[in-house]
Amino acid sequence: MERIPILKLGHFLLVTIQVDMHDRLAMTLQDDLTQKIVEKKARGVMLDISALDMVDSFIARMISHIATLGRLLDAQTVVVGMQPAVAITLVELGLTLTGVKTALDVDKGIKWLESQMALEDRIEDEGGLEDEGPDANRDE
Numbered sequence: 474m475e476r477i478p479i480l481k482l483g484h485f486l487l488v489t490i491q492v493d494m495h496d497r498l499a500m501t502l503q504d505d506l507t508q509k510i511v512e513k514k515a516r517g518v519m520l521d522i523s524a525l526d527m528v529d530s531f532i533a534r535m536i537s538h539i540a541t542l543g544r545l546l547d548a549q550t551v552v553v554g555m556q557p558a559v560a561i562t563l564v565e566l567g568l569t570l571t572g573v574k575t576a577l578d579v580d581k582g583i584k585w586l587e588s589q590m591a592l593e594d595r596i597e598d599e600g601g602l603e604d605e606g607p608d609a610n611r612d613e
Contacts, residue, residue: 477502479509485517485586486510486548487579491524499535506539510546516593517586518543521579523554533568540573549589551575553582 475498480487486509488502510518520539522528528536536552543550551574563570576582 474501476505479506481509481513481515482519484515484590485519485583486513486515487519487521489521489524494525494528494532494535496531499532503535503539503542507542507546510543510548515548516590518548518550519579519582519586520550520552521554521582522552522559523556523578525559526556527562528559530566530568533563533566533570537570537573540570544572549574549586551582551585553577553579 475492477488477490477492477498480489486506488506490502492498494502506518509515518539520536522536525532540550540552552570553576555575574585576585
């Protein structure tokens, strides 16, 4: 069975789609990626779609699902390398990749993931977000 390679780069996973995506391959990728996120304790996922010339509504939904699954498994996801034709197609189909962060290229994607990790580390070091209680917004 055809599979898309998933590479580990430090705390991130890199998925570079170099073949035409069909529905079965997209489903396999989703399953493989969620397993790798947990197995490798990845904090980020970079999905490089620069080789995709077109997407349909199913593939767009799969990209959105992958990002949502990543967040649920505590890994930030960024989609990089979207071709203008793909962006145009998504808009023409009325599809929004809700909750999906995009970057123009791998370098910008890495910078975004690193900044997210740094922010999460800082919040963790500070003891998380403080709960100010139910009376915090009450006027005196």
